[in-house]
Amino acid sequence: MRASLIQIAVDPDEPVEDRRARVARLVREERGAADLVVLPELWPVGAFAYESFAAEAEPLKGPTYGTMAAAARDAGVWLHAGSIVEAAGGALYNTSLVFSPDGELVGSYRKIHRFGFDKGEAVLMARGEDLVTVDLPQLTVGVATCYDLRFPELFRGLVDAGAQAFLLPAGWPARRRGHWTLLAQARAVENQAYVLACGTAGTHAGVEQAGHSIVVDPWGEVLAEAGPDEEILRVVLDPEKVTATREQFPALKDRVL
Numbered sequence: 001m002r003a004s005l006i007q008i009a010v011d012p013d014e015p016v017e018d019r020r021a022r023v024a025r026l027v028r029e030e031r032g033a034a035d036l037v038v039l040p041e042l043w044p045v046g047a048f049a050y051e052s053f054a055a056e057a058e059p060l061k062g063p064t065y066g067t068m069a070a071a072a073r074d075a076g077v078w079l080h081a082g083s084i085v086e087a088a089g090g091a092l093y094n095t096s097l098v099f100s101p102d103g104e105l106v107g108s109y110r111k112i113h114r115f116g117f118d119k120g121e122a123v124l125m126a127r128g129e130d131l132v133t134v135d136l137p138q139l140t141v142g143v144a145t146c147y148d149l150r151f152p153e154l155f156r157g158l159v160d161a162g163a164q165a166f167l168l169p170a171g172w173p174a175r176r177r178g179h180w181t182l183l184a185q186a187r188a189v190e191n192q193a194y195v196l197a198c199g200t201a202g203t204h205a206g207v208e209q210a211g212h213s214i215v216v217d218p219w220g221e222v223l224a225e226a227g228p229d230e231e232i233l234r235v236v237l238d239p240e241k242v243t244a245t246r247e248q249f250p251a252l253k254d255r256v257l
Ligand SMILES: O=C(O)CCC(=O)C(=O)O
Pocket: 047, 114, 115, 145, 146, 147, 148, 150, 171, 172, 173, 176, 179
């Protein structure tokens, strides 16, 4: 299975509408090169652009949904379209969208762990409650978002639900880039699963982004890692590797708690 992670630069000078069109073009250009495309967290607005969340909030089936459904269909790929600021029932959520190659929504995930402590996303957004997995043709993927990466119990829950790979869109700050790489490898090793973690590039709302999107295999080896700027990472995933790793080193079977 060929996967492409598109590490988008989120530049406050680029209007959201233009970025949507540009990202849709980038997804379409993966036609024939990828089976699965992954985008970052909140790339339309910027994960730290808190003051724009309300203005850029959209219903689940809003402009990003429409543009990304069409891009998935045109590219003929499974698309994790990153996340949007979703407006629903008077609240905002950080919601990820996953589309099939027919452009059908096959999964949506509301971020469970909101970042910011007593500020920002943590107070502006409501918390998701449900774990989400999606069955791709050869691989069951579990979905998590950015700060979720720090909470291993969420990933164990996804493994219990059948996940063999984790798709993690993010808007991770450059200041904690070391944690990002370390935690991505840790989640892969402890769960014997692929980690596909796609971050943003650039600086928005005064927060320099780490970039450095990363793909880690079930043994913890880094298959590919981006630099700090906008970039597309292309990797080949082997679903058999998950089975083989779990059989040859069956640590998951020794869980007690
Ligand atoms: O945990 C971190 O260091 C970054 C998390 C974050 O930026 C987010 O969830 O938006």
